[in-house]
Amino acid sequence: MANGTVAAVDLGATSGRVMLGHVGPDELRLEAVNRFPNTPVQTPGGLHWDVLGLYQSVLEGLGQAGRLQPGLASIGIDSWAVDYGLLRGDRLLGVPFHYRDPRNTAAVPAVHERVPFAELYAENGLQFLPFNTLYQFEAERAAGLLDVADRALLVPDLIAFWLTGAQRAESTNASTTGLLTLGGEPRWNDSLIELLGLPRGLFPELVQPGELIGTLLPRLAASTGLRASTPIIAVGSHDTASAVVAVPMTDPDAAYISCGTWGLVGVELERPVLTEASRAANFTNEGGVDGRVRFLHNVMGTWLLSESVRTWQQADPSVSLLPLVAAAEAVTGPVAVFDANDPRFMEPGDIPSRIAAWCTEHGQPVPASQAEFVRSIIESLAEAFARAVRAASDLSGKTVRTIHIVGGGSQNALLCQLTADHAGVPVQAGPVEATALGNVLVQARAAGLVSGDLESLRALVAANFEPLHYTPRSQRDARRG
Numbered sequence: 278m279a280n281g282t283v284a285a286v287d288l289g290a291t292s293g294r295v296m297l298g299h300v301g302p303d304e305l306r307l308e309a310v311n312r313f314p315n316t317p318v319q320t321p322g323g324l325h326w327d328v329l330g331l332y333q334s335v336l337e338g339l340g341q342a343g344r345l346q347p348g349l350a351s352i353g354i355d356s357w358a359v360d361y362g363l364l365r366g367d368r369l370l371g372v373p374f375h376y377r378d379p380r381n382t383a384a385v386p387a388v389h390e391r392v393p394f395a396e397l398y399a400e401n402g403l404q405f406l407p408f409n410t411l412y413q414f415e416a417e418r419a420a421g422l423l424d425v426a427d428r429a430l431l432v433p434d435l436i437a438f439w440l441t442g443a444q445r446a447e448s449t450n451a452s453t454t455g456l457l458t459l460g461g462e463p464r465w466n467d468s469l470i471e472l473l474g475l476p477r478g479l480f481p482e483l484v485q486p487g488e489l490i491g492t493l494l495p496r497l498a499a500s501t502g503l504r505a506s507t508p509i510i511a512v513g514s515h516d517t518a519s520a521v522v523a524v525p526m527t528d529p530d531a532a533y534i535s536c537g538t539w540g541l542v543g544v545e546l547e548r549p550v551l552t553e554a555s556r557a558a559n560f561t562n563e564g565g566v567d568g569r570v571r572f573l574h575n576v577m578g579t580w581l582l583s584e585s586v587r588t589w590q591q592a593d594p595s596v597s598l599l600p601l602v603a604a605a606e607a608v609t610g611p612v613a614v615f616d617a618n619d620p621r622f623m624e625p626g627d628i629p630s631r632i633a634a635w636c637t638e639h640g641q642p643v644p645a646s647q648a649e650f651v652r653s654i655i656e657s658l659a660e661a662f663a664r665a666v667r668a669a670s671d672l673s674g675k676t677v678r679t680i681h682i683v684g685g686g687s688q689n690a691l692l693c694q695l696t697a698d699h700a701g702v703p704v705q706a707g708p709v710e711a712t713a714l715g716n717v718l719v720q721a722r723a724a725g726l727v728s729g730d731l732e733s734l735r736a737l738v739a740a741n742f743e744p745l746h747y748t749p750r751s752q753r754d755a756r757r758g
């Protein structure tokens with residue numbers, strides 16, 4: 278098997294990147310060719326993603342990739358889930374909404390009136406999140422948009438369409454619409470789509486990770502310097518699905534936390550869990566690569582930190598996160614542990630004031646400084662992570678002896694240590710760029726640069742990215758004592 282190079286386009290909620298992945302049986306290496314911010318835009322009509330700006334940055338990244346590796350084996354695209362563009366006759370109808378726009382909350386009762394949540398859960402296995410695509414579609418209907426749209430493309434599918442001219446829906450991300458069948462080969466759930474009164478024509482043909490979406494349009498090949506036949510391969514286009522591919526789980530008794538804006542906390546399963554207990558615990562069964570199930574719960578994640586810093590920067594632009602985390606490490610006294618999953622923290626805005634209000638309502642001390650706020654956020658996230666790991670284990674019957682933290686949050690040593698402490702389970706941290714690695718690996722396997730099941734791909738990650746180990750305080754103290 279020869280070594281080769283693929284390009285991963287990975288769009289996160291706060292930043293995006295185009296990475297080259299150099300892969301072979303003994304090689305797995307990333308090279309960033311373009312990193313760019315993803316800045317949502319608030320208009321009087323709502324909170325939106327700047328998808329055209331993102332597409333422009335993707336093209337710049339691919340141009341850079343073309344200069345370095347004109348013979349690239351393929352390109353794969355992933356992004357955050359649930360959001361989409363509506364089209365008519367191949368033209369984008371409006372600026373895609375951000376899932377944090379409050380319009381979704383208003384749409385929830387109308388959906389549950391048609392199909393109660395318990396029935397939805399039995400059909401799609403998804404935890405309740407007000408921004409699941411099916412609620413967003415209800416908001417579109419209320420605004421009259423579904424009368425004109427003839428296609429809906431999730432964000433990575435939209436970028437793939439613009440690169441190839443082919444309209445497809447990649448299945449791991451499509452699972453977050455709530456409109457796929459569960460178990461077996463995923464299909465669009467025609468009866469649910471009908472019950473919800475959605476036009477069937479909105480939904481394009483499904484593709485599975487590893488399948489071909491199309492080839493780079495000749496015009497774009499010329500402008501990027503890449504060959505005209507460069508394939509665009511479906512990867513786990515839901516960023517979390519790609520991240521889970523690259524969790525270096527060498528022990529099957531492991532849980533993962535894909536920690537970026539969100540902390541996605543769960544285990545990988547062969548079959549969905551649809552019990553009343555998992556519905557009550559709001560656990561989701563999202564589609565994974567190779568037909569695996571991502572049984573997980575959304576915890577708020579580093580959003581609480583980044584949004585707090587953004588608030589403080591309005592008064593003092595010099596505030597930044599890293600020194601505050603260092604100061605938070607030095608906080609010794611007890612701090613408030615609040616419910617990081619409280620829905621009040623979902624929308625953009627003044628998170629520290631909302632934390633203060635939560636503390637006052639619950640008789641907990643309000644943090645007295647920015648460092649104390651940061652400490653309180655990290656303690657609360659660690660506690661929420663630990664609780665979700667325990668729930669994932671109880672609900673699935675899977676033993677958890679190790680917790681893997683991947684993604685940006687894995688660089689936060691305080692968060693990793695406190696997660697180990699709260700869970701009483703050792704944490705292995707890294708890789709930071711798990712999502713891009715998972716994207717690269719699925720393409721590399723499709724190109725024949727590597728072979729095997731997810732376990733073989735994970736072994737390659739483990740061999741090339743040494744994790745950092747965090748021992749729970751209880752175990753360290755016991756050893757000492």
Ligand code: LRH
Pocket residue numbers: 289290356357358359376515516517537538539541575
């Ligand atoms: C993480 C993520 C998560 C979804 C949310 C919308 O980036 O894709 O898995 O729930 O964004």
